[in-house]
């Protein structure tokens with residue numbers, strides 16, 4: 522199971538310009554507080570994020586159609602932007618002519634990915650434009666620490682787009698960090714934990730209630746009830762919910778227990794997965810966020826419980842170590858209005874810093890997509906391989 526870090530398989534791309542005759546995406550530097558050089562196994566000199574801005578001949582204001590056309594052409598050339606994401610983890614686009622959810626939706630769709638359907642949603646996410654919803658709207662004081670999106674359920678997106686529609690003056694940054702680097706560091710510093718995690722995986726218990734569990738939370742019907750109709754009796758409702766759960770395609774590795782006020786799902790999942798194309802191990806997890814949520818925000822807000830795959834608790838010292846390493850390898854994105862961040866969710870983690878001012882001072886929209894491939898298995902066990910969810 523020892524993972525050889527095949528550094529030669531993850532290659533940087535030539536720096537500089539990604540161009541069409543009418544528009545160029547030009548690389549630029551951010552202040553050192555907002556950008557850093559990634560450690561191993563990333564190639565030397567790789568920044569997170571890779572910051573790009575459009576530039577047109579004669580400095581004409583770029584128009585959205587040209588931007589979209591450029592993105593499509595770059596993606597048609599062997600997925601140039603997708604490959605950049607797989608190396609840098611996160612891209613920042615600044616200075617785009619994006620002003621609302623519809624512009625953002627069109628830009629995000631230009632990458633050519635398939636919109637991600639959230640199965641088993643735990644937050645209420647109203648649709649603002651095709652495949653665009655508000656990012657997590659918890660109160661501004663709440664810290665959302667670094668995590669890969671949806672590690673606690675079997676169906677996770679591969680790409681996450683965030684658009685800064687309104688940005689606060691102080692705070693509200695979006696952190697970013699590499700899950701490849703996190704794995705690498707954790708394997709060096711807490712190898713016994715990594716071995717145990719690899720061998721046992723994670724048991725994730727997610728509670729869904731008929732009524733929402735907190736402000737901004739979802740109901741069971743929002744989570745799994747899309748086929749439920751007015752007048753369905755209890756047995757029909759349950760059967761329809763179970764049919765949605767079956768779409769995860771996890772067989773015996775997803776079980777559930779009905780209660781009077783809802784249902785508890787238990788997933789056995791791999792926390793270490795591999796990056797398609799390089800087979801590098803990536804720590805695909807929300808464990809540091811789970812830990813910080815309890816430390817910083819208080820116990821009440823975790824609707825999931827995370828254990829080792831054999832049901833034993835994960836010692837807190839390991840969770841604390843993951844958070845410490847993440848503190849050392851993460852960087853905070855200071856938002857400017859109109860910024861778009863794109864995360865490769867297989868290898869990069871995101872989150873949200875608290876901010877000062879009004880709740881409404883920070884409006885970030887999100888758009889989630891599936892990739893062509895899901896991450897690979899780190900060990901040769903059935904449960905360690907995640908699958909694409911079934912259509913339905």
Ligand SMILES: [Fe+2]
Pocket residue numbers: 668669670671871872
């Ligand atoms: Fe998230």
